[in-house]
Amino acid sequence: MSLTDLSIRKLKAPSSGQRTYYDAALPGFGVRVSQGGTKSFVVLYGKARKRKTIGRYPDTKLADARREAKRIQSDVTLLEAAKTVAPKPISFSEARDKFLEHCETKNKPRTVRDYRRLLNKHFKFRKNISDIDRKDVMSVVTALNRTPSESQHAYVAIRTLMNWCATHGLIEHSPVPSLRFRSQSRSRILSDEELRAVYLRAKSFRYPYGPIVQLLILTGQRRSEIAALRRSWISGHEIMFPQGFTKNKREHRIPIGELTQSVVAELPSGTDLLFPSRYDEEKPFNGWGKCKRVFDAAIDVTDYTLHDLRRTYSSNMARLSVPLHVTEKLLNHVSGTISGVAAVYNRHSYLAEMRAAVQAYEQRLSEQIHPSRSQPT
Helix, strand or coil, X not given: CCCCHHHHHHCCCCCCCEEEEECCCCCCEEEEEECCCCEEEEEEEXXXXXXXXXXXXXXXXXXXXXXXXXXHHHHHHHHHHHHHCCCCCCEHHHHHHHHXXXXXCCCCHHHHHHHHHHHHHHCCXXXXXXXXXXXXXXXXXXXXXXXXXXXXXXXXXXXHHHHHHHHCCCCCCCCCCCCCCCCXXXXXCXXXXXXXXXXXXXXXXXXXHHHHHHHHHHHXXXXXXXXXXXXXXXXXXXXXXXXXXXXXXXXXXXXXXXXXHHHHHCCCCCCXXXXXXXXXXXXXXXXXXXHHHHXXXXXXXXXCCHHHHHHHHHHHHHHCXXXXXHHHHHHCXXXXXXXXHHHHHCXXXXXXXXXXXXXXXXXXXXXXXXXXXXXXX
């Protein structure tokens, strides 16, 4: 049968034991239904046709389960081939393309784009992957020392590629040494005047970048989370980011105030995504670099990133005497004041406390944006 969400929902529990329904589109991939009605995705892999459970439906989405099944089957096929057949020397470019193809099944599109850019731009080896040594790799990495961030990212990309090649039998071991990069964490916080300038610029700037920046300032969320925000995740005075979407993969629920609601209400309708890509309505906006350059050209605010708006949000919450654990709840931090054992036992949502904090923050921001309105007449 062809597995779809509709067909899976219609599957009935067997009178006893378990029954597996396999997908016609992907051999070896299927749904196992237990007597109690539990539905789990499974995959058969390898010559021995071993079975592995991927996840339960509907917690695990069909598309995600099918992608994971492909990855498992692909990985095992490569490993078995490496054990039974003498490895045939392949060029660096061939290994790179195989690696990127594999990444597309398990990594986020942005990660794949970054790997592709870094590997194509900096590592132009014209030799077999097995002939590349440490000197070859490090000569490229050290040549980028004048741009520390690019050097570190390039190192991570080539190290990940070489580790993947070693795992899949394309080389005996990775020639990339383990390095520690010294990175200085950013501490930039926008002043009230700078935040006002950015917000007013965002208010008049074109869709979708302008409204995205407004929501970044108003909610303190990450740019990827706001860019991929959906209407179906907004209900009344709340946004609910679903499990598996955010950085820590946990469901994240936050209250929103009147300012935030007014920004959302003025957005174009027609798609579930609030900020779809101009080229594909099913993908979120991703034109950060060019839009920010045009955006910044008209304001006197320099040396700031969009992530600095999140840090500024947190600092302004502190200025309003919002308890740190409430701010961390708003920011969806899981390694802060409530973590470890405390996080296990403390299941309070702090929704009322977060709502009060958001209302106070929006009130203060309104006074910053329109100071004359807050003056007594």
